[in-house]
Amino acid sequence: MEKGKIIILNGVSSAGKSTLARTLQGRLSEPFYILANDTFCDMSPDKFIDIDAHVTYNTALKGMYHAIKAFSDIGINVIADDVFLKEDNYDRLGECLGLVYDYPVLFVQVTCPLEELRRREIERGDRGIGQGEGQLAVLDPQDGYDITVDTHNNTQEECADRVIEALLYPEKLTAFRMLWLQRINS
Numbered sequence: 001m002e003k004g005k006i007i008i009l010n011g012v013s014s015a016g017k018s019t020l021a022r023t024l025q026g027r028l029s030e031p032f033y034i035l036a037n038d039t040f041c042d043m044s045p046d047k048f049i050d051i052d053a054h055v056t057y058n059t060a061l062k063g064m065y066h067a068i069k070a071f072s073d074i075g076i077n078v079i080a081d082d083v084f085l086k087e088d089n090y091d092r093l094g095e096c097l098g099l100v101y102d103y104p105v106l107f108v109q110v111t112c113p114l115e116e117l118r119r120r121e122i123e124r125g126d127r128g129i130g131q132g133e134g135q136l137a138v139l140d141p142q143d144g145y146d147i148t149v150d151t152h153n154n155t156q157e158e159c160a161d162r163v164i165e166a167l168l169y170p171e172k173l174t175a176f177r178m179l180w181l182q183r184i185n186s
Contacts, residue, residue, distance in 0.1 A: 004072040008080045011110030012135035014120040016151030017081045023156040036081035040064040058090040065096045084140040101180035109145040112152035146175040
């Protein structure tokens with residue numbers, strides 16, 4: 001069975017990943033299912049979040065990375081909406097790399113200017129002000145993507161067009177495998 005395609009959108013909070021994921025889902029010519037870190041973290045049991053939110057959320061995210069692999073294994077295409085952060089106690093990117101480094105992955109960095117992050121956080125009202133800014137320095141990786149899209153200087157449709165165009169050239173989608181090779185060789 002052919003593996004399902006995987007589009008991984010990585011960027012800080014309020015960069016525009018969720019909106020881009022929905023835009024892509026509506027425009028792609030074949031079905032893609034969105035697996036989002038917010039959705040998986042929202043599944044977490046409240047009483048364990050109160051005890052140790054970090055461990056509880058990381059457990060949910062580990063489940064998401066395994067779900068990405070499982071969907072692809074049975075031929076289902078996935079758009080993963082995530083924020084890989086460098087953390088001392090859990091290597092999110094390393095977990096995902098180890099599971100799907102040799103799968104058909106398009107790794108997309110989703111960005112926007114800092115001023116726009118701040119504006120979006122205020123407008124949303126469901127994020128701590130400064131959350132996205134605080135994540136900028138610990139976003140993992142800082143570079144090494146197949147493509148980067150800017151959701152402020154380009155419309156969602158233009159960003160989606162770039163992602164859709166990149167999918168036409170699967171042989172060029174090497175970022176995830178290269179990151180995995182760098183990690184195992186270092």
